[in-house]
Amino acid sequence: MSSAKIDLAPYTGVTGKCATPVQQAVLLENSTISRAVYREGSVDHAIFDQAVVCQAETVEAIYSDFTPLDQPYTPGSRVFLEKIVNQVTDGLTSERDKAIALMDFCRDIPLVYGYETRSFSEGGGEIFHGGAEEEVIRKGSTMCNEVARVLGILAQIAGMPSRYIGHMLLIDYDNPRSGTGHGVNEIYVDGAWAYFDIRGRFYLKDDGSFASAWDLIRDPQIVTRQSEEVTSHHYKQMSHDHVIRFFADTSITIVANYLAADHAKYDYSFVYPSHVLIKEARERGRKLRITRHKDILPQPKLRVL
Numbered sequence: 001m002s003s004a005k006i007d008l009a010p011y012t013g014v015t016g017k018c019a020t021p022v023q024q025a026v027l028l029e030n031s032t033i034s035r036a037v038y039r040e041g042s043v044d045h046a047i048f049d050q051a052v053v054c055q056a057e058t059v060e061a062i063y064s065d066f067t068p069l070d071q072p073y074t075p076g077s078r079v080f081l082e083k084i085v086n087q088v089t090d091g092l093t094s095e096r097d098k099a100i101a102l103m104d105f106c107r108d109i110p111l112v113y114g115y116e117t118r119s120f121s122e123g124g125g126e127i128f129h130g131g132a133e134e135e136v137i138r139k140g141s142t143m144c145n146e147v148a149r150v151l152g153i154l155a156q157i158a159g160m161p162s163r164y165i166g167h168m169l170l171i172d173y174d175n176p177r178s179g180t181g182h183g184v185n186e187i188y189v190d191g192a193w194a195y196f197d198i199r200g201r202f203y204l205k206d207d208g209s210f211a212s213a214w215d216l217i218r219d220p221q222i223v224t225r226q227s228e229e230v231t232s233h234h235y236k237q238m239s240h241d242h243v244i245r246f247f248a249d250t251s252i253t254i255v256a257n258y259l260a261a262d263h264a265k266y267d268y269s270f271v272y273p274s275h276v277l278i279k280e281a282r283e284r285g286r287k288l289r290i291t292r293h294k295d296i297l298p299q300p301k302l303r304v305l
Contacts, residue, residue, distance in 0.1 A: 011057065012051065013051070018252060023249075025292075028288065030285070034048055034145065036277070036284050037274075038130055038271055044129070044149075047258060048254075051164070055253075063214065066257070070161075078263075081157055082157055095189045096190060102151060109141065130271050132263075137150060160188055163258065164256040167253055168180065168251060173286045186213055193213075199235035200233040201235070202233070203226060204226065213253055213255070224244075
């Protein structure tokens, strides 16, 4: 089966068709929150609108011709990013090593570019939301979906096709630390799609080849069967148990194409103030939970803002 033989439109966007009503509700709530942080029409808003749900009905299309492997980049058009790619991959010859090195660079963006020096009392955390990849790096972003954009474009500049992967989790609105999900990537390495998390995580299957997002959906325990060499790249604050939640029955994985060649068609404007926007966005999701999803998902006990 290929994407020419299945209509992906019903599985696309914030109301994309999911396997269960619970997953359908999770997709809508999480997408609503994520999109509300950004201006309508901006790049991070648009990615959620064009993403396809990755599940049994769509997987063959997603892993055949859904994403073009011809992802041209015009040298000289993104000089700052080119310099990063050249520095990070200097002396590396294999796609495998280049992809891991670029992942490690993105993992360290918040530390290298000064996020830790900004306090929330100073309007810190994220100075603003949005921005082109150059600006995402310079502000030291910790927003996973933004940093995933960076890794995807760096990979394309390095000559490796990439695409955006999003995980959406069942939110506990009574727990302010309960996340909505996580943004990562797949990079086309050695002839196959490989999962790369901007928190420094990739996974090898038992045969030594890279695991894809679909491999992890089918067998989440791959996450726990990794060598010390692999886990040495991990951002330590994210446990195995947390990662396995990305592939739970109540979670959703989405896939979207985001190409360097399409840069001119997107809006990369900034949105302020980020810490206020996140609270307001989460409240939109909570309202969906207590109205539209009151008979589907667990109900919050408190109104937390």
